Amino acid sequence: MNSSSKNRSRLVLGIETSCDETAAAVVTSDGVVLSDIIASQVDIHGRFGGIVPEIASRIHVESIVPIVEQSIEEAKVTLEDLSAVAVTQGPGLVGALVVGLSFAKALAFPMDLPLCGVNHIQAHLLAIFIRDKREEGAAAGRREKRPEFPFVGLVVSGGHTSLYLVRNPLDMELLGATRDDAAGEAFDKVAKLLGLPYPGGPVISRLAQKGNPEQFRFPRAMLPETPLDFSFSGLKTAVLQQVHRIRRKGVQIPVEDICASFEEAVVDVLVEKGLKAAVQYGVKDLVIAGGVSANRRLRSVAQERADRSNVRCHFPEMRYCTDNGAMVAYAGQFLLDAGMLLSPDADVYSRLAF
Numbered sequence: 001m002n003s004s005s006k007n008r009s010r011l012v013l014g015i016e017t018s019c020d021e022t023a024a025a026v027v028t029s030d031g032v033v034l035s036d037i038i039a040s041q042v043d044i045h046g047r048f049g050g051i052v053p054e055i056a057s058r059i060h061v062e063s064i065v066p067i068v069e070q071s072i073e074e075a076k077v078t079l080e081d082l083s084a085v086a087v088t089q090g091p092g093l094v095g096a097l098v099v100g101l102s103f104a105k106a107l108a109f110p111m112d113l114p115l116c117g118v119n120h121i122q123a124h125l126l127a128i129f130i131r132d133k134r135e136e137g138a139a140a141g142r143r144e145k146r147p148e149f150p151f152v153g154l155v156v157s158g159g160h161t162s163l164y165l166v167r168n169p170l171d172m173e174l175l176g177a178t179r180d181d182a183a184g185e186a187f188d189k190v191a192k193l194l195g196l197p198y199p200g201g202p203v204i205s206r207l208a209q210k211g212n213p214e215q216f217r218f219p220r221a222m223l224p225e226t227p228l229d230f231s232f233s234g235l236k237t238a239v240l241q242q243v244h245r246i247r248r249k250g251v252q253i254p255v256e257d258i259c260a261s262f263e264e265a266v267v268d269v270l271v272e273k274g275l276k277a278a279v280q281y282g283v284k285d286l287v288i289a290g291g292v293s294a295n296r297r298l299r300s301v302a303q304e305r306a307d308r309s310n311v312r313c314h315f316p317e318m319r320y321c322t323d324n325g326a327m328v329a330y331a332g333q334f335l336l337d338a339g340m341l342l343s344p345d346a347d348v349y350s351r352l353a354f
Helices: 042-046 053-075 094-108 120-129 137-142 183-193 200-208 233-248 255-280 296-308 325-337
Strands: 011-016 021-028 032-040 084-090 115-119 151-156 161-168 171-177 285-289 312-314
Touching: 011 053, 011 094, 011 325, 021 053, 021 325, 032 053, 032 325, 042 053, 053 094, 084 094, 084 120, 084 325, 094 115, 115 120, 115 325, 120 151, 120 161, 120 171, 120 285, 120 325, 151 255, 161 255, 171 255, 183 200, 183 233, 183 255, 200 255, 200 296, 233 255, 255 285, 255 296, 285 296, 296 312
Parallel strands: 011 084, 084 115, 151 285, 285 312
Antiparallel strands: 011 021, 021 032, 151 161, 161 171
């Protein structure tokens, strides 16, 4: 072991290629991120209005070697310093996952390093515990209190909107999920019908700040028969119908008001169901993770309502909301401890049922 890594805790390299980010990171066993490198494909897929799986896979092939090399270099370690490799095994785009898993196998097995297959959802839910190396020392005392197990976790992204009871890092029970569109997917589809660029979430959020969230009363699907499930297709249809009505009148579409009203409807449902689950299961903490957890309105409303409900609400740092290698490396630490390792013939279908 070289001098730069002496006295450090166990080091795991995390590799993430589940969608359109090629990411790699080196993380210690106590969740300190030594490096976190991400190559985004947003600009490329934006030209098509959404992710093209074949293109995503090809770009992962081109990017993965330099991204991993950069993560090792930034962490100031060598491959020989690593204790294990963790890689996203699923869910995600199959072709994209194959690139990451194949590379991880080619790196880990010749070096006799343990290889851990991380569930993408598991990684997002545990991202709340990771911290940047700059937070060590004096800054560590100023960190926001971390959640306690068990907690309720809400994963909200372009592909997922699901609620979990998280008993420990390897025990997560699904409480509810979307019946149709994920929340992030709904943002993208509404942005597209309004003629806004991809990805829709950041654009709608920015425009919503200038709009009136009470201008249009869009529906909230509460689903009384399965109250912890989600549905956003009806909301998306309601926005479409409203836009058509305005167009038939021949007047200008109030894009900012529509964005604000739509965002408010999504946020209302997410927060309501997240807090309902926390109260129902008697937990003190609600963790909201995934790409949509970076939405500022969601953070504001969730914090305000959680305070009134005597629930502590937690969000990962902004940079750890979207897909990243740090969350994969950290989640891999628990698989390593449990001896849950991948064999050379492992495929891209995660056996962790989250």
